Amino acid sequence: MNEKIGVLGGGSWGTALAILLANKGLDVDIWLRDEKQFQSMKSHRENKKYLPNVKIPDNLNVNNDIEKTILDKDIVLLAVPTHVIRNVLKDYKKYISKGQIIVNVAKGIENDSLLRISQIVEEILPQNKYAVLSGPSHAEEVAVNIPTTIVSASTDKNVAKYVQDVFMTPDFRVYTNTDVIGVELGGSLKNIIALGAGISDGLGYGDNTKAALMNRGIFEMARFGVKMGGNLNTFFGLSGIGDLIVTCTSMHSRNRRAGILIGEGLAMKEAIEEVGMVVEGIKTAKSAYKLAQKINVDMPITREIYKVLYENSDVRNSVSNLMERNKKHEMENLIFPEDVR
Numbered sequence: 001m002n003e004k005i006g007v008l009g010g011g012s013w014g015t016a017l018a019i020l021l022a023n024k025g026l027d028v029d030i031w032l033r034d035e036k037q038f039q040s041m042k043s044h045r046e047n048k049k050y051l052p053n054v055k056i057p058d059n060l061n062v063n064n065d066i067e068k069t070i071l072d073k074d075i076v077l078l079a080v081p082t083h084v085i086r087n088v089l090k091d092y093k094k095y096i097s098k099g100q101i102i103v104n105v106a107k108g109i110e111n112d113s114l115l116r117i118s119q120i121v122e123e124i125l126p127q128n129k130y131a132v133l134s135g136p137s138h139a140e141e142v143a144v145n146i147p148t149t150i151v152s153a154s155t156d157k158n159v160a161k162y163v164q165d166v167f168m169t170p171d172f173r174v175y176t177n178t179d180v181i182g183v184e185l186g187g188s189l190k191n192i193i194a195l196g197a198g199i200s201d202g203l204g205y206g207d208n209t210k211a212a213l214m215n216r217g218i219f220e221m222a223r224f225g226v227k228m229g230g231n232l233n234t235f236f237g238l239s240g241i242g243d244l245i246v247t248c249t250s251m252h253s254r255n256r257r258a259g260i261l262i263g264e265g266l267a268m269k270e271a272i273e274e275v276g277m278v279v280e281g282i283k284t285a286k287s288a289y290k291l292a293q294k295i296n297v298d299m300p301i302t303r304e305i306y307k308v309l310y311e312n313s314d315v316r317n318s319v320s321n322l323m324e325r326n327k328k329h330e331m332e333n334l335i336f337p338e339d340v341r
């Protein structure tokens, strides 16, 4: 393979993936908007702020010239947070040609439009093929070759397979899927549940509570995702329950860490500042809360997390709200077609 890839975004995930691709011998440029970050990464061959203690390979081109990063590339990798993707695409679409494949790795739902990333890309770059890479994959582990599995999803299965080939390494196993809706929603919604798992840890609750959040969380995610047009099976795959497990249990998780701080009593803004990297679940909680109302799907965990984040609801009240709801059958309101009662 001699593919050329332009990575937009020099945070932890963009950097880890750029390292993985460069180590494969591919021709990779990574673009950093921030001049100070760019100079630091170029001279130290390390991303000290977002991915410390990992060497940037000599063959990875670090630059702050977006045109050069995009020009002549087979793949343009979007590795910036969800809330800036629209502006980045609008500002730089003049450099993107229609044969280039857009691969997105951000996990979120845009706040005002309530759109998934593939829908934003479709709006701004309707002629480009699109794939999303998602699954349980913390940058800190991928960057040091810890075995990881992930899924490449595109409505065009040849594109999904092409992206699989480009990213696959002996330590990074890539599966394919054609359910873009399910994969994007799984990756986005699990961040909200991970905030909840962190809050539970911050409050000093135990493993029982976290297991409850994860289990009721995946049902809530699937119920919503299926109503949005996703495939039920996808929620039980890598981008659904797989990513939910890693994000709710790992100390690498920015969402879980923000949740822990909120559970310990910090306000939302203080927690974001303390984590110092993007905490996607915070904005996605707002989008999912609004969408759930719009499509009339019950999402009790998301609702309570929204109230904690945006309405100053006391976290312990939210726990009571969840625990003391009307009694119900375990399988009530779930998505399975057969009546299991």
Ligand SMILES: NC(=O)C1=CN([C@@H]2O[C@H](COP(=O)(O)OP(=O)(O)OC[C@H]3O[C@@H](n4cnc5c(N)ncnc54)[C@H](O)[C@@H]3O)[C@@H](O)[C@H]2O)C=CC1
Binding pocket: 009, 010, 011, 012, 013, 014, 033, 034, 050, 079, 080, 081, 082, 084, 088, 105, 106, 107, 108, 137, 138, 139, 140, 276, 277, 278, 280
């Ligand atoms: N860090 C991880 O392990 C993983 C992250 N993701 C997802 O990848 C996306 C990016 O996350 P991270 O790399 O963790 O974020 P990060 O917080 O480490 O870095 C974000 C990067 O985006 C840059 N940025 C912010 N606004 C920008 C703008 N307007 N234009 C250009 N660059 C801008 C920042 O300067 C920074 O380099 C998120 O959606 C996250 O959920 C997905 C899987 C794993």
Ligand SMILES: O=C(CO)COP(=O)(O)O
Binding pocket: 107, 135, 136, 137, 138, 191, 194, 243, 246, 247, 252, 253, 254, 255, 256, 278, 279, 280
């Ligand atoms: O999506 C991720 C791992 O798969 C990253 O999660 P955090 O943003 O919570 O670190």
